[in-house]
Amino acid sequence: MNSSNSSTKDGDQDYKRSLIEEFESDVTEEATAGLEQMLLATQQVHRPNFSELILKLESSDGWFPVSDVSCYRDSVWRLDGPLHSTRISIPFDSQVYGGNELKRALSYYMLPENSLMGGVKSNRTSMVYSQDFGLVEKYLLVDNNLDASPNGLRLVSSRLVDQALDKIRDQDTASNYFGFYKIMKLWVLLSDQHLIPEHLRIDIPLDKVDVLERRKEIADSIKATLSTWVAFSEEDLGHLMEYALFWLEKVPPELKKIVPAINKLNSNSTRRRKVITNRDEALEKSFCVVIDGKKVMELNCAKQVHKKRADQFRYTWKANYAAALDQMRSALLILFALVTGARASELAPLSITDISNDKADGSGNYWLRIVRWKTADDPTYNGEIEYLPLPRFAAECAITYHDLGNVGRSSKRHWLFQSNRSDNTKTSLTPQMLSGIIQQLTEDLPVERIHLHRFRKTIAEILINQDERNLDLIRALFGHKTFKMTMQYIARNPAMVRAVAASIEHSYTSELHDVITQIKYGAYSGLVAQRINQQIQEKPADFEVGQLKISLLDFVSNLLVGGEPLFIRRTAVGTYCVTAEQFDLNNLPPCIQGRDFGGEIPRPDPTNCHYECRKIVVLEKARDSLEGNIKFYQRILDKTGANLPDRTRRDIEAKVASYHEHLKNLNATSLGRHNTDFVEVSAQQKVGPLRLVTTREI
Incomplete structure (x- = not known):
């Protein structure tokens, strides 16, 4: 009996410690992912052949639009924000001579449509990044008795930039340290590539600012203070769910309509393409899918010119169809990450065969089979199988996606999150393969720091805060009428x-x-x-x-x-x-x-x-x-x-x-606390202990 009790107690302790290990592992992984995404903001993603800004300044003296309501020369840029949000603004109220002109030029390249560097996906990010100009004013210009006139900027040297960086590192926050480094790197790049007017450029080599030791120091300082337990905001969640519901609710019925046309094309010997001597407008129309003004699917048509015989037109459908399916795949990941609470290692290897239905007992409930792995590496451990309740909407979306994904294929696929652009048959999928989906979402949506850890946090934060608008979202996702039903769902998951x-x-x-x-x-x-x-x-x-x-x-x-x-x-x-x-x-x-x-x-x-x-x-x-x-x-x-x-x-x-x-x-x-004769709460006052393993004593 004692041995059994001891074994049970040890098992309980192991489980409790595994909760801590999983939590700490999540924090570490999220901090790393968040840091990597933040550092992407300092990497140049493309190099323009000429300066569109300089051409616009020369042709209009700066009175060209930067938004639907603001011009470049305005004292405030008013920019569009997410749906239902307040308008975003970038003010130009510098007290340093020439400061507003310099800030405008730098801010122009912080707008999403003009950005040279990664990480700028929305006007809100542009607004936040432009605020770093205040650090340039304070630590580089004002502290060195300089202004932003041509004569003042000629005195800006790599030594002054280093001194400013050291000062911010020692006296300011890690975020400001990173912000100053980021805007200085942008300024150096714009100057070196002649993308801003000559009188606003500084003559500093990039390798004097972008130093390996400095990058490591900044990364370490950010990582030490990075807030890791951050859920998606209501605006972020709105963008994610709008995307997910478009691709999972609106698109599938329209893609189903072109399946007969795909099967017809696929029945001839050319399989994925059709070669004809005259364009087939009816065929093109049958493959064209446009929803809410967005083109989801169309045939690719390539004209082949021949000298000795009639020109030919070759139609192909596979690539565009696979691209649409990959968008559905991304939407499905959003949905599964939100409603299951599963980790990347549990989501990546999911197959359609992991979804089951309780038809036998008449309930019709869906379940998701996942394999849960220990946090610590253990080569002999095969994982623990758990069955999670799966909302009917999520299950049916996965089944529809699977069916559409196997249209026109001779060998059937079953992985939920494998890319549709490849015919390779995989035996397993790893968490790293989900990075392609996250990258696609990052490019398509104005949401910063998208990674799977944040999906795990979001439903939890909604349940904690229980604000009405997000609770309505939970009801829609889970198909629940009340918060109590959601709590019961969680109890089974x-x-x-x-x-x-x-x-x-x-x-x-x-x-x-x-x-x-x-x-x-x-x-x-x-x-x-x-x-x-x-x-x-x-x-x-x-x-x-x-x-x-x-x-x-x-x-x-x-x-x-x-x-x-x-x-x-x-x-x-x-x-x-x-x-x-x-x-x-x-x-x-x-x-x-x-x-x-x-x-x-x-x-x-x-x-x-x-x-x-x-x-x-x-x-x-x-x-x-x-x-x-x-x-x-x-x-x-x-x-x-x-x-x-x-x-x-x-x-x-x-x-x-x-x-x-x-x-x-x-x-x-x-x-x-200081009197050994102190008597504990009287028997009449005692109301039962607060055991940490019960639910109703508090």
């Missing part, structure tokens, strides 16, 4: 549990650690705080520095498996709302009593916190606030001639009483 648990643990790390540390070593008040303190006393090993993260992550995982949401918010200095309880109209906390939630799970409102609430945790830092509140409300109660309604007076008296109660508890628990 181990990969999503891990992804959401890690995200919640990361998001609440500082709050959880603050709460637990203060309760463990300082003063506290509140029923939840009492429960946490009891657990600390009963299982002190769970709250040691090295164990705490594992315990918290395990706790969050168990909440999610139980279908419970976790809510932790700072409400004021030293005060938190902490709950995993599912509220209904019969047990609403005071902050949301009387509100209509329209069928959704009610959530506390930390902006309307009440100190008499059973969910509040009050720590030592709140003492001054409590004492101030008592003085404020007591003056109102004691004010001579104050004619307060009876109900208002009772409410204020109840507030004051709750403040006094919390102060008394803070004094008692603070005294208990």
